[in-house]
Amino acid sequence: EAGVAQSPRYKIIEKRQSVAFWCNPISGHATLYWYQQILGQGPKLLIQFQNNGVVDDSQLPKDRFSAERLKGVDSTLKIQPAKLEDSAVYLCASSLKLTGGYEQYFGPGTRLTVT
Amino acid sequence: GQQVMQIPQYQHVQEGEDFTTYCNSSTTLSNIQWYKQRPGGHPVFLIQLVKSGEVKKQKRLTFQFGEAKKNSSLHITATQTTDVGTYFCAGPFYNQGGKLIFGQGTELSVKP
Numbered sequence: 309e310a311g312v313a314q315s316p317r318y319k320i321i322e323k324r325q326s327v328a329f330w331c332n333p334i335s336g337h338a339t340l341y342w343y344q345q346i347l348g349q350g351p352k353l354l355i356q357f358q359n360n361g362v363v364d365d366s367q368l369p370k371d372r373f374s375a376e377r378l379k380g381v382d383s384t385l386k387i388q389p390a391k392l393e394d395s396a397v398y399l400c401a402s403s404l405k406l407t408g409g410y411e412q413y414f415g416p417g418t419r420l421t422v423t
Numbered sequence: 424g425q426q427v428m429q430i431p432q433y434q435h436v437q438e439g440e441d442f443t444t445y446c447n448s449s450t451t452l453s454n455i456q457w458y459k460q461r462p463g464g465h466p467v468f469l470i471q472l473v474k475s476g477e478v479k480k481q482k483r484l485t486f487q488f489g490e491a492k493k494n495s496s497l498h499i500t501a502t503q504t505t506d507v508g509t510y511f512c513a514g515p516f517y518n519q520g521g522k523l524i525f526g527q528g529t530e531l532s533v534k535p
Binding site: 348349350351352353356363364399401411412413414415416417 | 523
């Protein structure tokens with residue numbers, strides 16, 4: 309079974325530039341998550357999708373971050389414009405169902421550096 | 424807001440010593456999950472505990488869920504260098520649609 313795919317693996321941009329990350333979850337997983345992990349901290353949920361609908365985006369900085377999962381499969385997360393404090397690893401995860409009782413499978417992450 | 428706290432933040436042990444990390448939630452959890460993240464890697468699911476007072480073992484790892492379902496622990500017996508990494512607990516909160524709240528993790532280093 310293929311795991312969660314993410315690209316790119318690394319990205320370096322200057323502040324005020326824009327960047328996009330892509331995620332393809334495990335086949336058949338209805339729920340997709342985007343997390344931000346700052347060095348030395350646990351993953352923080354940015355947005356959670358069930359199929360192509362948003363379940364939770366309460367911690368997504370909507371003035372600069374956007375995400376979509378148009379066909380209920382792969383997803384993109386965009387930052388525009390980027391700030392220095394956005395430097396982090398962006399992790400995508402998927403799970404079989406929505407509820408918290410299902411393990412989440414994480415992708416390798418995208419390490420973003422904003423200079 | 425609802426939080427999951429882990430202690431200690433760092434633990435350095437000699438190979439063969441035991442290791443324990445503790446996880447405490449500000450509110451009751453429906454279940455708790457544990458993940459391991461190797462240096463430079465991504466979190467990998469270890470186990471889920473659901474019942475009050477539940478204890479589960481995976482070889483040298485013992486996981487426990489508190490009676491009040493607000494705390495949990497992970498104990499590793501006779502650590503090995505392969506145990507190196509950061510261990511996270513994560514819990515879904517009843518009134519937050521089941522989204523996982525991760526603790527800040529305990530980073531374990533093992534000296535051979």
